[in-house]
Amino acid sequence: MSYELNRKLAAPREPLPTTAEIDQVTADIIRGAFETVCFESATYLGRAASSPIINQSNERNAAIVDAHGRLAMGAIGTPHLTFVNQMETRWGLMNQERYDWGPGDVFLANDPDHGGGHLPDYNVYGPVYDEKGELICIQTLQAHQGDTGGKDPGGFTLEATDVFTEGVIYPCLKLVHRGELRKDVFDFVVRNNRFATFAGDIAAMIGGVQHAAKMLEDLLAKWGSETVKAAINHSIEHTEKRMREEIAKWPNGTYEGTVFIDHDTAGTKDIKVHVACTVDGGQLTVDLTGTDDRQDLVGVWNTFANSRSYVMTQVITHLDPTIVRNEGMFNAVEIVIPEGCIAQPPPNKPAALGSFHPACEITEAVCVALSQVAPERAQPQLYKIGMPNAVIGFDENGMMWMDQGVDCRSMDVSAIQGLDGWGSCPNSLGNLILSEAEDAESRFPILNISREMTTDGGGAGQWRGAPGSLNVKQVLKPTSAMAWMVSADHPLRGMCGGEDAIPYTNHFEVGSPNERKIERTAQDLLPEGAVIAYQHGGGAGFGQPLLRDPEAVKEDVLDEYVSPEAARAKYGVVLTGSLEDYTLAVDHEATKALRAEMSAMAEAAE
Amino acid sequence: MTYRVGIDIGGTFTDFALLKGDEVVLHKNLSTPEDRSLGVMEGLGKLAEKEGLELGDFLGKCEAIVHGTTVADNTLIEMNGALTGLITTEGFRDEIEYRRGFKEDIWDVRLAPPKQITPRRRRLTVPERILHDGTVHHALDEDALREACRKLRLQNVEAVAISFLFSFVNPEHERRAKEIVTQEIQNAYISASHEVLPRAPEYDRTSTTVVNAYVGPRVIGYLEKLVQRLVEGGYKNQLMVMQAAGGVMTKEYIDGAPIRVLASGPAGGVIGSAHTGSAKGCPDLLCVDMGGTSYDMSLVVGGQAPAEAGWNMHHRYLIGVPMVKVETLGAGGGSICHVNAGALEVGPKSAGSEPGPICYGRGGTEPTVTDALVMLGILSTDEGFAGGSFSLSKKGVTEAFQTIAEQMEDVGDDYDAEQAAFDCWRVVNANMSQGVRRTTAGKGIDPKDLVMLAYGGNGPAFAAIQAEDLGIKRVLVPKASPTFSALGTLVANPTIDEERSYIASAKAPDLDRIRQLWTDLSTRARKYFTDAHFDADDIRVNYQLNMRYPGQNFSLSLDYKADVPLGDLSFIGDDFGERAIELFNQRHMDEYAHIREHEIPEISGVRLAAHVETRTPKASGGFTPSGKAPTPAKKRRANLGEGFAQVPIYRGKDLEAGMEVMSPAIIEETFTTIVVYPGWKAQVDDAGDYQLVKA
Structure with a gap:
């Protein structure tokens, strides 16, 4: 739990030792089989979970990490989760003896200071051994949980100054020992969560990992662990080579991007994210030096692992999308993040809101920088929304319900060269299935009034950003509502002469004497019948509008x-x-x- | 003698299966894309000729003509349906464009949007609102609706979709809107969401309704023309039409929601498979259909191919009506082999049938899976292929694979065209095996417990090697496999499969409401069956529930009461909820291997699956060894996975029931080639069909 630990976690890893040689086609066939394992694992979770953010929004990811802690193969799910899991799995790997790792074990981790993202991103993983007892790989499964047992329901505390406020932290917790569920541990984890459906969700995650681990054991038996290790090595090397080939096509030089967050949750203005992307032959360095490091900022701290993940999510957007996603990507890109800045916080800083901002500004700044060399793919993969308006109440049993506000909407879909922004969100969020009015209203006391795109709500350009939507809803019972507004002073940036997106705005109690614009944050009790209206920022334009x-x-x-x-x-x-x-x-x-x-x-x- | 005729129209061929007594007669003739009903009539003429009858006499003796059509699919592929408008609830104009946020490729920012059936200018909204419990929150603004109609009229729309929020709970606003639109936009085809897909949520329902409006006029127009030709020809009964849910129903029923025929072609193949598999004592099947451009996979469990109504994306639109689940991979005979950045890939791009593989000699220049099979000696260049209509040529094939070999990285100097072709065979095999695993995974089924049934022109060439990879021990290759979809239409029962949304905790459901919904569904089914001259006493019904734990997005369908007479609801008693919970937990355990002990599931919908059993062709199985040894026609140099060797070649027409062919061997049948891979043997069963079993 230190910068030194971060350095260790991020250090490059050696290939797996193996006696086998492998050809390209066999390596690809094994990689395909690994992808199928991940697909099955994520499918299992998506179908069995009951939390809407998992089964409706699909915010989950399955990946396989090798025995050296490298992202091995087959990440299926949300790109922003894809590149985080190996870091917190490494913490467990470094402590195998301490935690008594063995076949049939399943662990839980969510610690921001031990390689994790923010607390709600639970990583459940299980080591897989060959018949000789050698650890070969680890099946991981991540999902965003609706609560973390912290001060505020949902895990987001606007004024938090440390991570303890936000919930219960698990560096590496054993849930299943040698195939047996540790019921005391399981019950403890479940008890520390407000969600009525959480027990089912975490059980579904364990089931998904166990299902995949069994498949991996079968694959090891079929191909032999030496061949599988050779396939992992081959795949990672091939990805690194492909990355370098693509990067080498860009002109050498340093390309910079600077973007700002309007303010932190305490009101300090203009939080800066600066990125310098240096291309030198086949080597790309992404350096965040110059990014804000004021230690008194509140809410805008993104974990080290998350920052690396968001850099990579944007970098690969600019490259051939068929490149296989694995550790080879990190081998080809050096990521420099100054210690103590908002992208690599000191220990115990809050982490929840940082996954929105500055995480998204990191992708935006990388995109601004790389738009100078790869404009045809320069679409920021982000959500400029501060956070959706979370509407929270309690049922007759005292259990919490939450309308997360992940409703059908349009936001942040910028144009790229040759293509107008379209759809509801940037591609990397395109498997997060958004919530529908008929489902939400059948469960929660709310009424969706409108969610249409706003005319002129897209940034102008030679290619136009998708217009942002105005989402209006009414609460039918008194409920609490939480909001954090950004991207009004500094909306999503246009690329290559395109106009910026329109600003985000948010109003509570619309049409009543208490109507108010949320300038920064809100945590209000809304009376029955209150209307809230959220104008999403839409996409930015690409190229000069006069050329359209x-x-x-x-x-x-x-x-x-x-x-x-x-x-x-x-x-x-x-x-x-x-x-x-x-x-x-x-x-x-x-x-x-x-x-x-x-x-x-x-x-x-x- | 009375006849039943099954007809399936494909891109190249129109297939016919004629049932007379217990005998099935197969026929194929070329499709007629300009007016497909002409090809149908031509084929019926040929069947009549075979029976020694005039067309009129023949049609007069047909008790049923059952038809599978691709008109709806073609309309979406070519995007040339009706000019369509959408009228929806104020505030919800853009749901159809948001697609719930879904994008087909989350890694490629250059992914283009789907073509909009209803661009924003033709999506108009009217003030109205119904709440989740069916109460009217805001009355329908009829003036605003008429103004919307005026705008659509100005834009010359030919079809209108109407989709209001919660219309599946209370359809009054949609019903009234339909009346007004009918008055205001004359001759337009109108599709109301509560009639097409009466369930939540709004995107699923709206998308389905919009596509229904878009394809409806073409489907109905085509069926009307066909009916007219059949009637003029002397046919006296109702035309039955294949639905994607796996049953057939009258044209009159299809007219209510023509979208039900979308993707019905592959469903026919699956139904044919289920029938054949059951007859051979194999109720649990993995059905694989490898044609020219795709590899279709589906599951038959317990002799059934249940229809599902989930996230069915077809041609980039969500279609929410129940469909027999068929997963498609871009891996067919025409799939192109290529090297991408040093790595060998096969598909998804296909050479199709024009120009087709290089070996077709029609101008194809890119090597395909079929070309790889030629390189490996699996397909013959000696004589007729595909029924003898033309021969394959190796000209240009070796050169194309040599180019592939040269583009490959990390290979030795001796890596040549034959090795490249062999690697293509390995890659496409692996792609198909992974595809199968993903299909079975969604169901929690291990493929090794299944019997494979292979059809389509290229399926049997790969079947046994995939079976080996998946741990499957038996593969069925029916002789009728090249016309399986037509056979499927013949064996499919007349079926009505519908549901209504009803959301309530299973602890205290409103039994009167459930009874009413099932009664309404039963009344509808009775009407359509009796209109089609079926005896109401012959209708068998499964009364089903959709259920889920609170918060789950996907419901599971379960039989609450199976195989009872229509309208018999005497099974509804005071313990209804209790039994529903028990059945659901059992279903959840089967599907996901766990239940939530402390949660009360909720009912999300009631369903009715009604059918009438009809006469179907006899099928049988069993293998009685005859002891007679088959004689190969010749030998050919081929690589069946273990290097090149001289492999015996058998002709299908030389093989009789009871014979066994040991590996390695190749059997050349009309329209298809069956490969007996090392470790396997082929048997001709008592019905004259092939089965491949582990030697």
Whole structure:
């Protein structure tokens, strides 16, 4: 629990010793089998869990870590979880004797200071041994839990100044010993969680790991552990090579990106994230030096493992998406994170909110930097929302329910070169299935009023960002609601001349005398009938708006993504006819003239 | 003599299966894409000719013509359905565009959006709101609705989908809206969500309804034309149409929700498999269909291929109606072998049938799985292929695999075209095996406990080696396998499979409400069956519940009472909830190997699966050794996984029931090639079908 530990956890690992040689095709076949194991494990969890964030939002991930602690193969799930799990598994690996590891064991870890992400991201893992008793790999399964037993329901405490406030911390806790559930431990973990359905969820995680571990044992028996180790080595080496080949296509140089968070939860303004990406042949270095390190900041501390994960999530977005995801990625990219900055906090800092910000600003800054070398894939993989409005109440048994606010919506889908932003969220969040009104209203005393995209809610550009949505809902019983607002002063950045996204805004008790805009944070008791309205920021534009095809602008106006006024003011497009009767047409001559005039004015202004 | 005819239209061929007495006659003729009903009539003419009858006399003797159509699938592939508008609840205009956040590839930011069936300008909203308990929170604003109709009229829409929140609980607003839209937009095809998919949640229901509106006019138009031609030809009964849920039903029923025919082709194959497998004493099957472009996998458990209504994404739209689950991999005979950054990959890109594999000699230049089989000597270049219509050629094939060999990294100097082809065979085998494992995983089934049934032109060439990999010990290869979908339409029972949403704790369900919902579903089923001249007494019903633990997103369907007469609800008693909980926990244990002892599950819907048993072709199994040894026609140099050697080649027509073919061997059948891999043997069973078993 120190910077020194972080250095140890992040240190490169050697290949597994093996007597076997392997060919590419056999290695690929074994890798495919490992991916299937992960698929099964994640599927098992997704189907058996009852927490909406797992079974509806799909916020879970399965991966295999090798005996050296390397991300071996087959990560299935949320990209942002994909690159975290091996770090906290390494802590267990370093302490095998201390924790009495053995076949049939299953562990739980969630410690931000021992290689973990924030507390709600539970990592359940089980070591897998060959018939000789040699540890070969570890099956891991991560899922975001709806509560962590801390001060506030849900695990997010706006004013937390340490991690203890946020919940119960497990560096490496044995849940199953040699195949037998440790009931006292299990009951203890379950007791420290407010969620009525948590016991079922954690049981589903254990089941998913055990199911996968059995499959891995069968694979070891089939192929032989030496061959499997050779396959793992081969796969990691191949990924590193592919990464370096792709990076080598970029021009050498240093490319920088700076973005800001509006404020921390205590109101300190303009929290800075700075990234310098240096390309040198096939080597990429991502250096976060210059990132904010004010020690009195509140809420904006992202764990070391998370920061590394978010860097990697964005870096690989800019590369060939068919590259197999494993430790080879970290071998090809050096990640430098200064000790003590908000991306590598001192021990015991709170961790919950940091997984939103600055985690997402790290991806954004990497994207701004790499947009200079790979603009055709420059879409930030993030959520600029501070946090969704969490609406929380208690049922007649005193058990908590929470509408997490992960509703159908549109936010943060920026354009890239050649493609307008589309859909509800950036790709890397594309397997998080969003909640529906009919499901939510059948369970919770809430009424969803509206969740449509806002006209002109997307950043203008040669390619346009997807408009953000305005989500309005009403609480039908008194409930508490929690909010943290950012991305209003510093909305999502446009790329390569595209305009920024619109700011996020959030209002409570809309239409009542108490209507108020949430500027920073809120933790309020809402009266029955209160309406809350969240305007999501939408995606940013790519390239200069004046270069957008005027016909595409006309189509946007017909679809009410863009208003006739903005077509003229932002895109310089002059339309004739009427939207009301669908007779719009582009006046090409007038458009040409207007665009020339606007360009001249812009140049003059510069 | 009366006849039953099963017809399945594929991309290239239209297949026919004629049932007369216990005998099945198969026929294939080319499809006629410009007007597919012409190909149907042509094939029926051929069948009549075989029976020595005029078409009119033949059709007059047909008690049922059962049809599987790909019209809906083709409409979505070509995206040329009706110009469609959507009317939905105010505030919910964009659900169909959000897709619940789903993106098919979470790693590729260059993934393009699906083409929108209802772009935003044709998605209009009206003020109205019904709550989860069915009460009206906000009355339907009829003026606003008429204004929305005006806007859609201006845009010349041909079809309108109506989807309001909670219409599955209280459909009054949708019903009224349908009346008004019918008045306001004349001749438009109207699809109301409570009629198409009466269940939550709204995206699933809306997407299904929108696609229904989009494909509806084409499906109905096609079926009407076919019915007209059949009637003119002398057919006197109702046309039965295959549904993706695995049953058939009348055109009149399909007209209510034409989306039910989407993906019905593969379902027919699975139903045919279930029938054949059951007859051969194999109720639990892994069905694999490897054709030109894809590898389709499905499961038959206990002789049944149950339909599921979950997250069925078809052509990038969610289709919520029940479907026989068929998983598809881009691994077919036409799948292209290529090297990506030093690694060998097969598919998903396919050369299709035009230009097709290089060995077809139709201009294909990229090596495919079929070409690899030619390189390995598994497929013959000597004589007719695919029924003798044309021959395969090795010209250009070796060169293409040589190029692959040169692009491969980390291989020795002696790595040549034959080795590259062999590695392609290994890769595609592995892809298929992993695909199977993922399919069985979702069900918690271990493939080694299943019997494989292989069909499609390329399935039997790979079947035994995959079986080996998956631990499967027996593979069935029916002789009729090339026309399995047509056979499936023939054996599928007339079926109505519907559900209604009802959410309540299983501890205290409203029994009157449940009784009412099942009665409503029963009344509907009775109407459609009796309209089709079935005797109501012959209708058998499974009354089912959808249940889940609170908070679970996926419900499990279970039979509350199976195989009872329609309308007999006497099983509903005071212990209803208690028994439901018991049945659900058992089902949950089977599916997930655990239950939640302290949680009370909830009911999320009531279902009715009604069917009428119909006459089906006889199928049988069993193997009685005849002691007669088959004689190979010749030998050929081939690699069946253990290096090149001279392999005996048998002709299917030379093999009789009771014969055994030991490995290694290749059996060349009409339309397909069966490979007997090392460690296996082929037997011709008493019904004349093949089975591959471990030697």
